[in-house]
Amino acid sequence: MPRTAGRIHRDGLTATATALVAALEAAQKDRETAETLTHPFHTYPARLHPATARILVELIGDGARGPLLDPFCGSGTSLVEARANGHATIGVDLNPLAILVARAKTWTPPPRRRRTLVDTGHAIAAAALAAGKAARRSAADPAPLRKPVGFDPNARNRRLAAWFAPHVRRELEDLAARLDELRDDDAELADILTACLSAILYKVSSRTSDTDSTWTNRNIARGQAARLFAQRVDLLAAGLTDLAKLHAPLPVFHELDIRKLPTVVPDGSIHGIVPSPPYAGTYDYAEHQRLRFDFLGLRHRALDEGEVGSRRGFEEDFESAHRSWQKALTGILARIARALAEGRAAALVIGDSVAQGRAIYALDDIRDALPGDLALEAWASQERPMLGTVERRAFGPRPKAEHIVVLRRT
Ligand SMILES: C[S@@+](CC[C@H](N)C(=O)[O-])C[C@H]1O[C@@H](n2cnc3c(N)ncnc32)[C@H](O)[C@@H]1O
Incomplete structure (x- = not known):
């Protein structure tokens, strides 16, 4: 509005x-x-x-x-x-x-569960940062790209390649792969954290905004996507704490x-x-959401x-x-x-x-x-x-x- x-x-x-x-x-x-x-x-x-x-x-x-x-x-x-x-x-x-x-914006389970959100989000961001550093040191091949169910992997990769610098894409895919792993044990928490990843996705892409699909040049440093992800988890958790004040x-x-x-x-x-x-x-x-659908596998x-x-x-x-x-x-x-x-x-x-x-x-x-x-x-x-x-x-x-x-x- x-x-x-x-x-x-x-x-x-x-x-x-x-x-x-x-x-x-x-x-x-x-x-x-x-x-x-x-x-x-x-x-x-x-x-x-x-x-x-x-x-x-x-x-x-x-x-x-x-x-x-x-x-x-x-x-x-x-x-x-x-x-x-x-x-x-x-x-x-x-x-x-x-x-x-x-769902993420209104998620007000008991405080202990919300603390798990913060701890898990930070652990995932730290692991992605560490994996990026280790891969650069050893010059090892990057981890294979994810293959969300229902998406043709080649077509998905072609559509995504234009919108992310290769190092950003690898970092995002690493974060998303860790969320896929978490989903097997705790689907609810994985979904809330996926919303955190979605919140930063366009900010580290070359898409101008949700409603403007033109290409724009953004210089995103190594590690920035993982750090932004962790900050977004904190922002959400703080808002949820305020929201949960009334039962x-x-x-x-x-x-x-x-x-x-x-x-x-x-x-x-x-x-x-x-x-x-x-x-x-x-x-x-x-x-407006096609890039998110493709990346997140929605x-x-x-x-x-x-x-x-x-x-x-x-x-x-x-x-x-x-x-x-x-x-x-x-x-x-x-x-x-x-x-x-x-x-x-x-x-x-x-x-x-x-x-x-x-x-x-x-x-x-x-x-x-x-x-x-x-x-x-x-x-x-x-x-x-x-x-x-x-x-x-x-x-x-x-x-x-x-x-x-x-x-x-x-
Ligand atoms: C103006 S937006 C709502 C924005 C919302 N009030 C907010 O603050 O974020 C309109 C919504 O209608 C949804 N929509 C469009 N067609 C729909 C349908 N057939 N059934 C349910 N939702 C639909 C769109 O996905 C979009 O989220």
Whole structure:
């Protein structure tokens, strides 16, 4: 969610709309929340602003501790806030990387287990550093590259080779091989540490960022990947210690298409929902994470096929892509209505976008897709700057905006 200030419009129930305005403004005014808990652990495209999530979780939680759901949990921003408020939480996302990261950011087992995380992470980093030094001294052949199940090793190697300096790649593969070994004994801990490796992966690669796939030159010293990995373990552990201060059960996660939500969440069982669904035609989560999928060995066919609102889905004919998006949105809102207990609410953060030179107004689409058992209680919209001629032409006199919408189950 961008931090650019813009005019805010609101409507609906006054108390709710006032909280939504505060949630939008918090993304510009609040410089602290994003640095608390586990929020700084891992980048993620179109991450919800943690200060916005904090206000929405308080609004939707409404002082009670019933289960909160984020069916597009991404890196888990809402879930971290919900967990910090003592809620039981459920995270759903079709992206395996999202589940890996969100699980790590909300992992609050007893303190002894979290100490094991730090000790094991440091031991793995130290072993990788020592192995690198020993290999340089003896000029021995490097260890063979890993072969994650489900990936053609030659194709994987070709795709990865361009993005890492050879010494960085060897060090990363060594760290990952040690995590593979750990997985045989302790899969849970291996997954949390894999999220730590994922958090540093793009920083030691030549990929500019998650959302920018251009090549950039980074000089990464020998040993730096292992040291960054150990630092990331410490950062996560410190955030988890703060998060664990209030008792709450460990979150439950499902790597699942939201359209299958009723298979894992009983009807009427959810106290509140705080998601930011994809913005139509704006991001390609499958592409943004491809380097991580390849390196870590995460299978992603379901995401490639089922991602809703993806940019690639809007590449062909606009009318049919927009119809598919509206159909998907109708399905999403119907699933949200089914999951909510009567009288409980969802706060959705969603933005306008442009595809093929045409404006897509998110609030209009939500109104059109609303099922009979969800009422639009309030909304607030903040104008966003239009970037470049294409956006200015597409939006014309009706400005582009980002919205928070509260929908209540009747
Ligand atoms: C805007 S992001 C959510 C970001 C999240 N709020 C955060 O703070 O990190 C939207 C998410 O929707 C997920 N997604 C896309 N299509 C999906 C589908 N069909 N079912 C479930 N999740 C999906 C993407 O993988 C992405 O993580």
